[in-house]
Amino acid sequence: MRGPGIAGFAVALALAGTVRGEEKAEPIRVSGYIFGDAYWIAADHDPTIEGENGFWIRRGYLTFDHKLSERLAARLRFEVASPGDFRTEKRLEPFIKDAYVAWAFSKHTLYGGISPSPTWDRLEEERFYGYRHVEKTPLDLQRMGDARVFGVGLKGSLGVGGKVDYHVTLDNGAGVSSETNEGKKGSVAIGLSPSESFYVQLYADYDNRPGKTDRRTVQGWAAWTRPRSRAVLFYARQEREAAGPNLSLDVGSVFGSVKIGDRTTFLARLDRVFDPNPEGDKIAYLPFDPSARSVFFVAGVDFSIHPRANLIPNLEAVFYDATPGGPDPDTDVVPRITVFYRF
Numbered sequence: 001m002r003g004p005g006i007a008g009f010a011v012a013l014a015l016a017g018t019v020r021g022e023e024k025a026e027p028i029r030v031s032g033y034i035f036g037d038a039y040w041i042a043a044d045h046d047p048t049i050e051g052e053n054g055f056w057i058r059r060g061y062l063t064f065d066h067k068l069s070e071r072l073a074a075r076l077r078f079e080v081a082s083p084g085d086f087r088t089e090k091r092l093e094p095f096i097k098d099a100y101v102a103w104a105f106s107k108h109t110l111y112g113g114i115s116p117s118p119t120w121d122r123l124e125e126e127r128f129y130g131y132r133h134v135e136k137t138p139l140d141l142q143r144m145g146d147a148r149v150f151g152v153g154l155k156g157s158l159g160v161g162g163k164v165d166y167h168v169t170l171d172n173g174a175g176v177s178s179e180t181n182e183g184k185k186g187s188v189a190i191g192l193s194p195s196e197s198f199y200v201q202l203y204a205d206y207d208n209r210p211g212k213t214d215r216r217t218v219q220g221w222a223a224w225t226r227p228r229s230r231a232v233l234f235y236a237r238q239e240r241e242a243a244g245p246n247l248s249l250d251v252g253s254v255f256g257s258v259k260i261g262d263r264t265t266f267l268a269r270l271d272r273v274f275d276p277n278p279e280g281d282k283i284a285y286l287p288f289d290p291s292a293r294s295v296f297f298v299a300g301v302d303f304s305i306h307p308r309a310n311l312i313p314n315l316e317a318v319f320y321d322a323t324p325g326g327p328d329p330d331t332d333v334v335p336r337i338t339v340f341y342r343f
Contacts (some may be wrong), residue, residue, distance in 0.1 A: 026067040031341035034060040035133035041335075045280075045289045045320065045329035049086045055083035057092065058285060059133075073102045084284030097176060108156030114176055115153050118167035118189035119145040119217075121202060128223045129232055131253055131267055133340040134314055135298050137234075138253045138271050141286075143279045144219065144238050145205075146175035149187070163190045171276065173207045181200070183208030199223045214241045228259040250274040263304040267314075270297040276323075289329040292320040300338070312338040 036057035044205040045048040063077040077098035083090065100113030120137040123129050129137055140143045151171030158164040165190065172178075175183030187205035201221040207215040219236030234253040240246060251274065273294045280288030288294055300314025318332035 006286065020281075020315060023068065029065045031065070031343060032061045033133075033340065035338060035340040037336040039285075039334060039336055041332075043331055043333040045318075045332055046287065049287075052086055056084060056285070058082065058084065060092075060094075061097070069297075071104045073104070075100055075102070080303045085287075087124045095176065095228070107158075107162065108154060108158075110180075111153040111155075113284070114148050114150050115169075117146050117149045117171075117218075118153075118169060118187050118203060119205070120147070121167065121192060122165075122231070123221060123234070127225050127230065128137075128199065129305070130230075131255075131257070131269075131302075133310070134267065134300060134312060134338055136268070136315065138251045139217075139219065139236055139238075139270070139282065140249055141296070142249070142277055142288075143283060144236070144249060144251070145175075148176050149185070150174065150176065150179070151184070162341075163193050165193070173209065173254070183210065197225050201295045209241075212241045212243060215239065229257060231256040247278070248275060249277060257302075260301075265304075266299075267302060268299040269297070286316060286332065286334060288318060288319070289320055290325075292323045292329055294321065295319045302337040308342050310338075310340040312340065 034057060036055065036059075040053040041051060043051050056237050058081055060080040061077060063075065066074045068074060075098045076096070078094040079097040080092045080094040082092060097115065098114055098116070100111050100115040102112075102115075103110045120140055123137050123181040124132050135141060139148060149169045149171035151165065151169060153169040153171075156165065158166060168186075168188045170184055170186050173183060174180065180324040185205060185207040187203070189201055191199060191201040193199045201220065203217075203219045205215075205217045207217075209215060215238060217236065217238045219234070221232060221234040223232045224230065232253070232255040234251075234255075236251050238249045240249070250270060252315075253269065253271040255267075255269040256266050259265050272295065273288070276291050276293055277288060278290050280290040280294075288296075296316070296318050298314060298316045300312050303311045305311050316334045316336065316338055318329070319330040322328040
């Protein structure tokens with residue numbers, strides 16, 4: 001069964017789950033956010049982009065949420081962003097990021113359509129990482145997963161007190177793009193919250209891709225949260241089939257933030273990319289050298305200038321190991337001033 005058929009089945013199931021006598025639909029709620037930077041490529045392993053500077057929008061969201069009944073809801077979200085490849089000149093073009101119907105029952109929710117992936121959906125939450133507007137989470141940055149799935153998903157909580165949560169999906173394996181093969185991708189994430197200040201999640205997926213290019217990913221992360229600080233430890237491995245030798249990519253990360261004033265927060269993150277990423281040069285806004293292992297570092301100070309606006313001076317850097325048979329690539333250094341606004 002192809003992805004659109006699966007999504008259509010989920011929508012039909014959700015509609016069938018509504019009951020007579022529920023209240024009328026609520027008005028459509030409009031929200032969104034936008035973030036971008038003033039940037040300077042102060043140093044880079046690629047001399048063709050060293051010295052580049054300017055302004056870009058790394059993400060803009062426009063979201064329409066409609067609560068149709070107590071159990072049934074729908075979302076349509078558009079995204080727009082600058083290309084971030086230092087070559088493309090074009091106007092910003094929006095595309096559909098979310099388009100789903102959700103049916104809630106008991107402590108569970110069934111999704112049909114284009115919805116968030118379990119790969120890093122919870123990790124991006126405010127009480128855990130919460131700084132997607134500064135930089136993508138590790139697998140997202142390294143192009144090792146998708147933020148969205150086009151298919152069906154089920155998420156909810158289990159056990160006494162809801163200390164165990166889950167999120168499973170079956171989808172096209174193409175993110176928000178159209179399906180071009182018969183394979184599917186299955187993902188499952190299980191989280192445990194033994195206390196209010198500690199959370200741990202385990203995740204695995206299998207992506208049935210064309211030919212001998214299947215991918216398998218496992219990851220785990222733990223978060224400690226306090227009223228004025230939080231920290232996250234993360235590790236993931238992805239196995240990729242290939243025509244030649246199979247490829248394994250390992251990424252580890254540590255993140256922390258601490259409030260240093262009522263409206264000021266210091267944040268820092270360190271990623272270790274244990275294997276050269278063959279898609280590193282395709283990473284938008286911060287291309288990596290695809291031939292070397294690396295350490296990624298970002299640090300900044302978050303000034304909350306308004307409840308809905310933040311100004312974040314920050315510095316990103318990528319340090320490379322020596323490449324086989326050659327010197328280590330030059331370090332990438334990118335000072336930025338990031339602006340984040342939501343409505």
